[in-house]
Amino acid sequence: MERRVIGIIGAGVSGLLACKYVLEKGFEPIVFESQPGLGGVWTHTPETTKLQSSKQAYQFSDFPWPSSVKEEYPNHNLVLKYLESYAFHLGLLPYIKFNTKVININYCSVQEGEDDFHAWSHCGGTTDGSWSNPKGKWEITTTNAAVQEHPEQGHQVHEVEFVILCIGRFSGVPNIPDFPPNKGPEAFINGIENPCTLLFRNLHWSVPADSSPFGVLAVLYLSRFSELMLHKPGEGPFLSLLVTLLSPLRWTISKLVESYIKFKIPLKRYNLIPAHRFSADVTSCSLAVTPENFYDRVEEGSILLKKSKRFSFYANGLTFDDDDATAPLETDIVILGTGYKGEVKLRKIFKSPTFQNYIAGVLNSTVTLYRGCIHPRIPQLAVIGFAESYANLYTSEMRCRWLAHFLEEGFKLPSIKEMEKDVLEWEKYMKRYSSGGACVTALHVWYNDQLCKDMGCNPKRKKGYFAELFQPYGPTDYANLTPGKKIN
Numbered sequence: 165m166e167r168r169v170i171g172i173i174g175a176g177v178s179g180l181l182a183c184k185y186v187l188e189k190g191f192e193p194i195v196f197e198s199q200p201g202l203g204g205v206w207t208h209t210p211e212t213t214k215l216q217s218s219k220q221a222y223q224f225s226d227f228p229w230p231s232s233v234k235e236e237y238p239n240h241n242l243v244l245k246y247l248e249s250y251a252f253h254l255g256l257l258p259y260i261k262f263n264t265k266v267i268n269i270n271y272c273s274v275q276e277g278e279d280d281f282h283a284w285s286h287c288g289g290t291t292d293g294s295w296s297n298p299k300g301k302w303e304i305t306t307t308n309a310a311v312q313e314h315p316e317q318g319h320q321v322h323e324v325e326f327v328i329l330c331i332g333r334f335s336g337v338p339n340i341p342d343f344p345p346n347k348g349p350e351a352f353i354n355g356i357e358n359p360c361t362l363l364f365r366n367l368h369w370s371v372p373a374d375s376s377p378f379g380v381l382a383v384l385y386l387s388r389f390s391e392l393m394l395h396k397p398g399e400g401p402f403l404s405l406l407v408t409l410l411s412p413l414r415w416t417i418s419k420l421v422e423s424y425i426k427f428k429i430p431l432k433r434y435n436l437i438p439a440h441r442f443s444a445d446v447t448s449c450s451l452a453v454t455p456e457n458f459y460d461r462v463e464e465g466s467i468l469l470k471k472s473k474r475f476s477f478y479a480n481g482l483t484f485d486d487d488d489a490t491a492p493l494e495t496d497i498v499i500l501g502t503g504y505k506g507e508v509k510l511r512k513i514f515k516s517p518t519f520q521n522y523i524a525g526v527l528n529s530t531v532t533l534y535r536g537c538i539h540p541r542i543p544q545l546a547v548i549g550f551a552e553s554y555a556n557l558y559t560s561e562m563r564c565r566w567l568a569h570f571l572e573e574g575f576k577l578p579s580i581k582e583m584e585k586d587v588l589e590w591e592k593y594m595k596r597y598s599s600g601g602a603c604v605t606a607l608h609v610w611y612n613d614q615l616c617k618d619m620g621c622n623p624k625r626k627k628g629y630f631a632e633l634f635q636p637y638g639p640t641d642y643a644n645l646t647p648g649k650k651i652n
Contacts (some may be wrong), residue, residue, distance in 0.1 A: 167192040170571070171304050171324035173269075173513070175260050176204015178330035178549030178560040180247065181224075183256050185568035186328075194322065195256075198265040198309045202251055203244050204332055213240045216453050221555035224250055225643040237373070237453060265309040267319065269327055270515040271543065273300040298544050302327045305515075326571065329513065329547045330560075333506025341502060343476055361468040361493060363475060363482070367438040369445045370454045372428040382636035384417050385446050386554065388609050389633050394447070394597065396610050397589035418443040430459055434469055449552040449603035510550065532587060535615060536604065537563050540583040551602035558639045559604065559611075566615040569647045575618050609637045620648020 170186045172179050175197035183193045199207050206213075214237040215222050219229050227250050233242055251257055301323050308318040371381070384390055393414040395407050418441045431437045438445075445451045461467040470493070474485035481495040514520045522541050523532070533539055536551040536559075546567050553559035569575065577583065594602060604611045616623035625641040626632040 169194060169324045170326045170328065171302060171322060172328045172330060173266050174204060174330035174332065175202040176330060176332055177247065177557045180251055180256060181561050181564040182328045182330055182548055183259055184254050185564045186571060189568045189572045191571065193259050194324065195260040196264045196266050196304065196306055197260055197262050200262050202260065203247050206240060206243050206247065209240050211240045214238065215243065217555040221638050222557050223639050225561060225639045227253065263308060263310040264306045266513065267305040267307055268515040269513055270303045271300055272303055298325055300543060301325055302544060325544060327545045330549050331509060332549050333504065359466050359468055361470055361495065363470050363472060365473060367436055368450045368452065369425060369438055369442045370452045372425065373454050373456045383634055385606065386636035387634050391607055391610050394606055395593065396607060397593050414443060429454060434462060447603065447606040448598035449605055534583040534587055535566060537567055538577065540580045551604060553603065553608055554605040559608065561639065562612055562615055562642065565645060566619060569619045574647055621645055
């Protein structure tokens with residue numbers, strides 16, 4: 165029997181996981197990767213870049229880090245080597261088409277007149293939310309990324325039954341701030357030799373580099389007990405009341421952690437204490453690890469700190485639009501560490517304006533995806549790796565498990581109306597705790613419980629009541645996850 169073809173776009177962490185899990189279910193994956201090697205965003209990072217989550221959290225559930233890696237936060241080279249070893253160990257490389265850039269994807273309905281997606285009751289126009297009889301196929305148009313001249317001459321079209329977008333949100337379209345006319349980078353010419361000035365707009369909490377990420381902090385913020393202090397999507401009146409009763413404890417925990425960080429890091433000396441609580445950065449995925457020796461560099465003067473609401477360029481550097489009449493900064497080089505517009509890249513990959521409008525809900529970084537994977541009104545397609553957590557590899561693996569089980573017809577999706585209702589519940593949570601961003605860090609156990617229940621798995625992975633309540637959850641807890649039987 166001919167295997168059904170699944171198109172996977174991107175060979176980063178999420179793409180490798182998607183390839184592994186659909187391959188295990190008997191599908192034929194084709195992974196399209198624009199770069200000459202795998203690794204996604206890690207192929208673009210400097211060698212000094214390190215993980216912002218510990219290796220205990222950033223690991224495949226069935227493929228631990230080698231014992232030779234002693235660092236708690238491995239660097240660029242170690243991460244790439246780990247990802248490459250994973251792909252080689254599982255035999256994923258033959259399924260990856262390197263130097264293959266996807267131009268766009270286009271959904272083609274098998275039945276004429278199936279263009280009224282608004283009229284569908286279930287995703288894909290089915291009557292029961294299954295995937296056994298898809299009504300259309302996706303066409304993936306690609307080009308050879310290694311060819312610089314006339315790339316349009318090398319366009320190819322690949323037909324697949326399902327598409328998994330693993331293009332991430334931290335690459336592609338740079339998030340360059342908007343500047344007034346003649347005050348953008350084009351106005352910058354040259355400057356004089358200066359120490360490095362770190363310019364920032366907002367303050368965030370960061371964890372000391374020598375702290376144990378899976379120690380006390382993990383118990384306080386990555387356990388079932390910690391989630392009892394937060395309102396959750398779809399919670400009942402008892403859990404809602406419990407959140408109210410535990411709110412003083414949540415405030416106390418945040419204050420204690422902040423006191424510890426201020427003891428370890430000289431935030432007060434440099435006026436770097438955020439106005440918001442530490443817990444707010446946890447729930448919004450804004451927490452970072454302080455680079456080693458960072459404040460030693462600040463102390464010696466090789467790194468200068470400057471807070472500004474707005475800045476512009478002029479011929480010799482930067483000017484600041486603050487109320488304190490700050491003098492211009494002369495500089496030789498300006499590096500914009502302002503991230504990427506991953507949502508723009510996600511929208512542009514669709515050829516259909518209808519699907520572009522559907523996915524445009526992601527533009528404000530709120531959740532528009534059911535279970536963080538499926539857009540209710542876009543058929544035969546999933547997005548993996550767009551919503552954030554404290555360790556994206558860990559979350560992506562859970563989502564890929566869930567998706568592969570669905571593709572195997574292990575469960576059916578709810579109706580579009582029910583999925584959109586669930587999405588709205590999660591959106592309320594995101595707006596309440598994570599400034600509208602799609603971050604599941606503070607509720608990652610609750611979120612994984614939902615995936616496990618869909619798959620017919622036992623969501624409780626610990627041994628004993630005390631361990632289940634207070635021990636932090638991580639990738640290895642789901643190493644032997646066994647989904648239930650397929651639906652009839």
